[in-house]
Amino acid sequence: xxxxxxxxxxxxxxxxxxxxxxxxxxxxxxxxxxxxxxxxxxxxxxxxxxxxxxxxxxxxxxxxxxxxxxxxxxxxxxxxxxxxxxxxxxxxxxxxxxxxxxxxxxxxxx
Amino acid sequence: xxxxxxxxxxxxxxxxxxxxxxxxxxxxxxxxxxxxxxxxxxxxxxxxxxxxxxxxxxxxxxxxxxxxxxxxxxxxxxxxxxxxxxxxxxxxxxxxxxxxxxxxxxxxxxxx
Numbered sequence: 001x002x003x004x005x006x007x008x009x010x011x012x013x014x015x016x017x018x019x020x021x022x023x024x025x026x027x028x029x030x031x032x033x034x035x036x037x038x039x040x041x042x043x044x045x046x047x048x049x050x051x052x053x054x055x056x057x058x059x060x061x062x063x064x065x066x067x068x069x070x071x072x073x074x075x076x077x078x079x080x081x082x083x084x085x086x087x088x089x090x091x092x093x094x095x096x097x098x099x100x101x102x103x104x105x106x107x108x109x110x
Numbered sequence: 111x112x113x114x115x116x117x118x119x120x121x122x123x124x125x126x127x128x129x130x131x132x133x134x135x136x137x138x139x140x141x142x143x144x145x146x147x148x149x150x151x152x153x154x155x156x157x158x159x160x161x162x163x164x165x166x167x168x169x170x171x172x173x174x175x176x177x178x179x180x181x182x183x184x185x186x187x188x189x190x191x192x193x194x195x196x197x198x199x200x201x202x203x204x205x206x207x208x209x210x211x212x213x214x215x216x217x218x219x220x221x222x
Contacts, residue, residue, distance in 0.1 A: 006152075043114075043200055043213035044153070088152065096141065096160065097168060098211060100152040 003027060004091050006101030015110050019076040023089035023101045026070065033065055034090040035074045038103065044088055048074070079108045113137040114214035116201050122220045129188040131217050133201030142184040143168075143202040143211065144176060153200065159184055191221040 006023045013019055021035075032051050036044035050056045053067040062075040076083055086103040093099050113136040123129050133142060143158040145168075155168030157176040165176050173195060175187045188195055201214040 008150075041216070043202075043215050045213070046210055049210075096143075096158050096166070097155045098153070100154075102150060102152040 003093070003099040004089060004101045006089055007104055008102050010105040010107060012107045012109060013079055015079060015081060015108055017079050017108070019079050019083070019106060019108075021074040021076075021087045021089075021104050021106070023072045024070055025072065025091055025099075028067070028070060030091050032092050033063070033072045034092075034098070035061075035063055036088040036090055036100075038086045038088060040085075047087070076106075079106075081108045081110050084108050114201055114203060114212065116199075116214040116217045118217060119215065120218045122222060123191050125192060125221055126190050129191050129219065129221075131186045131199055131201075131219070133184045133186070133214060135182050135184075135201075135203050137203060137205075138181060139203040139205050140181075141204040141206070141211075142178065143204075144174070144184065144186045145200045145202060145213075146170065146197040147200060147216075148197050156186065156199075188219075191219075193221050195219065196221045 004025045034049040035047045037047045038044040048063045050063045050065050053065045056063045060077045064073040084107045086105045088103045089101040090098040115134045117132045144156040145153045147153045154170045156170055156174050157168055159165045159178040177185045199217045202211045204211045
């Protein structure tokens with residue numbers, strides 16, 4: 001079983017829709033969770049991070065962790081065409097590495 | 111912009127030839143990383159460095175070597191390129207261990 005798994009999509013939604021992106025992880029000891037956004041032919045950029053469980057909100061983005069089910073989610077409200085990108089969940093592996101999901105490609109249609 | 115420059119950005123090379131990718135940072139970050147990104151596998155760590163001349167292997171290090179002779183430069187070398195090393199390579203940096211990792215723009219390598 002991979003340390004973190006992510007539905008690759010692709011996911012296509014109309015502008016203004018609420019988007020839900022999800023990952024599952026295998027190790028209940030993981031405490032720190034990240035979401036990266038990667039535009040086409042660009043490097044990943046950190047979008048949000050959360051520690052332990054609960055929600056964290058940043059503008060239109062909300063990161064949620066459910067430790068009981070080992071499930072992490074990223075919600076995007078009022079999605080915009082500029083949100084079209086691949087979204088990667090990531091979990092720290094020791095001090096010097098990250099486990100990455102394979103990414104979900106999102107397209108927001110105007 | 112995380113102050114990371116990768117070169118070359120695109121390269122096509124033949125099987126069996128050596129290839130060196132360069133990562134240059136202007137942020138004076140201690141930690142530098144090389145990842146590769148492949149469909150179905152996501153990003154995987156090749157090697158990382160925690161200081162000048164201090165490097166260690168990641169999860170997919172076979173066929174790769176690295177060197178860091180200056181804080182700002184981290185080189186990734188494919189000693190004898192193979193088609194399985196066709197990939198997108200990302201350099202990344204972080205200030206301290208466990209801190210946020212920032213990525214460069216990527217180097218597209220095709221081995222024919």
